[in-house]
Amino acid sequence: MTTGHSTPAAPYGTPETPRLAVRGEAHLEVDPEIARISIAVTARGPDRSAALDDLTRRNTHVLALIKSYGDSVEKLETGAFSISPELTRRGHGERVRAYHGSVHLTAELTDFTVLGELTTRLADLDLTHVSGPWWALRPDSPAHGEARRQAVREAVQRAREYAGALGSHLAALVELADLGAENTAGYGMVPPPGAMRSRVAYGDGAADSTAPALDLEPQRQTVYAQVNARFTMTPPDLTG
Incomplete structure (x- = not known):
């Protein structure tokens, strides 16, 4: 008895048209x-206004220093800002001892020579913390x-x-x-542990343009591509 439905193609090929699956x-x-x-x-002051004034001054100086490198800096962004009191216990209560403020910046450079x-120079500034690159x-x-083209070529060569x-x-x-395609890490995400190649701690003096430049070696990047490919092929000669 016929049902009117066509017979679906065999998912794994047939003896006349075998299928071949490879990875490239x-x-x-x-x-x-x-x-x-x-x-x-960062900044610290005896009251909120003093801490904000000091933080604003330091932030303006850091921004000007980074921008002075012109086209070498492709992107400069301000992230989190905070101002919070430091409490100390006195008697049966607490009082504000000082205020702490911070601003976080991210700079993206394309000229590694600078x-x-x-x-x-950033690390040489007071109360400035630098991480990276x-x-x-x-x-x-x-x-x-x-990388994608090479992966495809390898899949074809392997299938042949x-x-x-x-x-x-x-x-x-x-x-x-x-x-x-469905598990690619997004651009600009937080780097995994170990990705940070150098770290410069808090400076303890005024900025000094004569300070020796930190020697940084760019870390080679690994680009990976992987594809699955399925082909049909002519019937094999199995008599040999």
């Missing part, structure tokens, strides 16, 4: 394109496309070798899947 991978090591540093500017100098590629870096071992050859591409 590529690993590239390339130079970073950007470096990010994090700057925390990175060490800027980092040193974190090295990265841009989301649209050509390295990502090259498997088919050739059976006395067959590839007939058609059935499916190509990017395995990292």
